[in-house]
Amino acid sequence: MTATFALRGPALLFCPGNRPDRFAKAVAAADTVILDLEDAVGPDDKAAARTAVVGALADLDPAAVLVRINAPGTPWYDDDVRALSGHPQVALMLPMAARAADVEALAPHPVVALCETARGVLAAPEIAAATGCAGLMWGSEDLVADLGGRAGRAPGGGYRPAVEEARTRILYAARAAGVTPVDTVLVDIDDRATLRSDSAAAVAAGFAAKACIHPAQVAVVREAFRPTDDEVARARAMLAAAEAHSGGVFRLDGRMVDAPLLAHAREVLRQAAP
Structure with a gap:
């Protein structure tokens, strides 16, 4: 875990690395923009996209930018890492993450690891x-392709069980390690x-973005991620009531309030902050 980078959310937006004309608009539109050197860019455009992204970083706020590099083992990975070495403060998104060593190899960059294979999901805690x-x-x-599946979505909405399990594993692994879980x-x-x-389910489960x-x-x-006015009002009332008590549980509007509920109230107010 890194203490020098906090991922901004809740809305992260991918932007093709070979479309520098869109970079500024993407940054303005989202909480964090992901300048993409991987899936959004064809093999013939990789070098030009890399040059465009690196050239733009000097004018962008590193706290609001991720760069998705190509996966380890691909022909473009080493060139991506080398080109970005002059911007160590910029966070990288690592696709096909499968090992802790893949993250640590990118030091000193902060890393958002993208687990999208069975191996990556099982290794998520590490x-x-x-x-x-x-x-x-x-x-x-x-992930569905790696599993050999035909469809990840369930007929009635949501995900099929095998895919939903992966989603849950990522959430648990991130929260246990104290890093940001992204849907x-x-x-x-x-x-x-x-x-x-999907967004409502993500925020209800505990995803941060x-x-x-x-x-x-x-x-x-x-x-979907923004708390309602009623949720904010209840959270404020709960925290105000807690200040009037010396500690321990107390009753408010017919409910017993304890430490977990107070923690949830504080999180609601954090999410509601502009």
């Missing part, structure tokens, strides 16, 4: 605990209903 790990995200599309993207850009449902692949998805994610 990856999340690796020195330099700042966040953990899971990837549904690559996967929805590739159907126009399906706002599913995005809204969700990744987007199109600017139109950002507002939906932010709305």
Whole structure:
């Protein structure tokens, strides 16, 4: 875990590394922009995308930017790492993360590890605990392919059990290690209903952020993660009542309030902060 980088959320937005004309708009639209050198860029455009991303970093706030490099073992990984070595404060997203050593090899960069294979999901606790790990995200599309499955989505909504288990494992591993858990993207850009449902499920479970692949998805994610006015009011009332007590449990509006409920109230107010 790194103490020098805090991942901004809740809306992370992927932006192709070979589209520098979109960088500034993506940064303005999202809480964190992910400049992508991997899936969004074809083999013939890798070098140009790398040059564009590195050239733009001097003008971007490193606290609001991730760079998704290509996976270890690919022909572009070493060049990506070498090109970004001049920006050690910039966090990297590591695709196909499978070992803690993959994260630690990128020091001193903070790393958001993307677990999108069976091996990566099973190794998530070790990856999340690796020195330099700042966040953990899971990837549904690559995971289904790695599992040999045909579809990750359940007919009635949500994910099929094998995929939902991976989602849960990533959440547990991240929270246990004290790093930021990030929910996967929805590739159907126009399906706002599913995005809204997925985002609500993510925040209810404990994810701190969700990744987007199109600017139109950002507002939906932010709305789902933002506490309602009633939730904020209840949290404030609960914390105010707690100050009037000397400690231990107390009763408020017919409910017993203890330390876990107070922790939840503080988290609600943190999420509601502008």
